[in-house]
Amino acid sequence: MPIKSDLSDLKRISENAQALDGTTPVLFLEIMSPEFISSVSRFDSFDSFAKGAGYTVVTDDDLKAIPDEPWDEFIRSETSFENWTEMQKAGGAEYLKRKLFAGIGG
Numbered sequence: 264m265p266i267k268s269d270l271s272d273l274k275r276i277s278e279n280a281q282a283l284d285g286t287t288p289v290l291f292l293e294i295m296s297p298e299f300i301s302s303v304s305r306f307d308s309f310d311s312f313a314k315g316a317g318y319t320v321v322t323d324d325d326l327k328a329i330p331d332e333p334w335d336e337f338i339r340s341e342t343s344f345e346n347w348t349e350m351q352k353a354g355g356a357e358y359l360k361r362k363l364f365a366g367i368g369g
Contacts, residue, residue, distance in 0.1 A: 275366045283362055291323075294354040303342045303353070315341065 295309040306312040313320040313329075316337040320326050335346040344350040 272367050276363060283359065289358065291326075294351065294358045296354075296358070299354050299357050302357075303344070303350070305341065312341070 292309060295312075297308045300309050300312050301307050304312055306315055310320070313326075316329075316334065318325070318329050318334075320329075331347070338344050338347055338350055342350060344353065
């Protein structure tokens with residue numbers, strides 16, 4: 264008796280991977296999504312996370328203006344990350360995982 268297999272999930276992952284291929288701009292708040300922020304901290308959004316550190320971030324320039332050391336210290340105290348760079352990498356990895364497995368049954 265032949266074994267039936269459903270390769271639709273594998274096909275979907277392949278399609279999702281092709282869609283991620285190349286260089287595509289990603290919105291910052293897609294990487295620092297509420298789901299990601301709430302999974303790594305006690306905050307429910309990047310806005311509340313930044314405000315918890317005493318900053319208001321509306322523009323890219325606002326984010327760039329935050330001094331590195333106090334920001335990294337806040338991140339160390341509120342998350343398991345050592346610094347902002349680690350946190351961004353983890354957020355990016357979660358974003359890619361969400362996109363790669365989008366549409367997979369479950």
